[in-house]
Amino acid sequence: MDIIAREILRHLPKAGESRRLFHGRGHCFAGFNDLVIDYYPPIVLVILYRERPQDWLIELTELLMAALPLAPEGIVLQERFRSGAPSRLLQGILPDDVEANEDGLRYRLRLGDAQNVGFFPDMAVGRRLLRENAKDKRILNLFAYSCSFSVAALVGGAEQVVNLDMNRGALELGRLNHRINHIDLRRTSFLPMELFRSFGRLRRCGPFDLIVCDPPASQGKSFTAERHWPKLIRRLPELLTPHGEVLACLSTPTMTITQLRQMFTELLPTARLVERHTPDEDFPEADIERGTSVLHYRLN
Ligand SMILES: C[S@@+](CC[C@H](N)C(=O)[O-])C[C@H]1O[C@@H](n2cnc3c(N)ncnc32)[C@H](O)[C@@H]1O
Structure with missing residues (x-):
């Protein structure tokens, strides 16, 4: 978890903008190639490409709640390793109309609907x-x-x-x-x-x-x-x-x-x-x- 905590702190979002908090898919963090964490205020999207134990998910949730300056309203987990890439809440609620906010522009997300959430x-x-x-x-x-x-x-x-x-x-x-x-x-x-x-x-x-x-x-x-x-x-x-x-x-x-x-x-x-x-x-x-x-x- 230390590597994840360090990366999250290095990538804290600026002024309500969306931000990738952890990019494991680039193979730079041994043992975490399966993990991506995106922050789309007010929610966090955790994407896993392999199954992880429940204890680990609880620890990650606590880390995210403590590390982000504004506690997220919801933490969503997408399980890419399962057929259809289903999503579920790890914490909180899923507000209506979540958006990515990049360079002052807005992009509506479709969380839970499909493998791709509407924005890359x-x-x-x-x-x-x-x-x-x-x-x-x-x-x-x-x-x-x-x-x-x-x-x-x-x-x-x-x-x-x-x-x-x-x-x-x-x-x-x-x-x-x-x-x-x-x-x-x-x-x-x-x-x-x-x-x-x-x-x-x-x-x-x-x-x-x-x-x-x-x-x-x-x-x-x-x-x-x-x-x-x-x-x-x-x-x-x-x-x-x-x-x-x-x-x-x-x-x-x-x-x-x-x-x-x-x-x-x-x-x-x-x-x-x-x-x-x-x-x-x-x-x-x-x-x-x-x-x-x-x-x-x-x-x-
Ligand atoms: C990686 S996404 C593109 C991402 C997009 N450029 C963006 O900025 O968000 C790939 C898209 O290609 C479309 N696609 C794949 N094969 C296609 C084809 N032969 N003709 C038209 N669209 C295709 C899919 O429907 C999908 O929406």
Whole structure:
């Protein structure tokens, strides 16, 4: 518990912002690769990837109640090692409408509904990069999920964002995320479609100045990194303006950053890597080849 207590104290949240308190998935803390703790005031979300004894859970709950400056209203445990990744309360209550709060923007969570709670904290690096680069651009957000990239882009001054995801429910949450941030919905659209059957439709919406590609690590037949990244990279030029940009987000243990870069070199030789971005110190990673990364490309 000492390692966890030390990390929590190093990552105490600032002014009501959400924060990752413990990032075990980066393999930097021996014995705790299975543990992630996120703080979304007023609740704490503990995610476990393997079963731990009840005594240990009680000790962790007491530690969290004592360590956080404002005692959380609820501590939720999500058990990823069980089928369907069920959630239950370890302490307190689950308030209505819990939100992530990042850089002054709000993202509604769906705690307990599904494996993914509606928001990926480690992609803050991508949202910030996009917000800084979005001004006056037409943007295509692929694998949009709850549209956090779209919210960040439009607040950063994007002219228009097209969001595509085959999960209609996730896009509904995305629509809500625009509304709670007071974004004019006329500047965005939501396409509930399978990507690889939609290039014709996307071409008619384009061309785009910037495309965000943030696919899942792996999702049945819908996306596997080795098979679908090459298919996607090949099709990017038909959707982009001559000097268009791509943010390629990678967070899968099955493919390295070097492999993704090789694919771009081979399949899209006109694209130049502007910079590689990695998450900040809240997400320590032992193997930077496999942790979350965002590759920023520009066509020459
Ligand atoms: C990792 S999430 C994307 C996270 C999102 N970019 C964000 O910022 O929160 C992956 C999403 O890809 C979608 N997806 C997976 N395969 C797809 C496909 N072939 N076509 C369209 N959407 C797909 C899933 O429905 C899921 O919402």
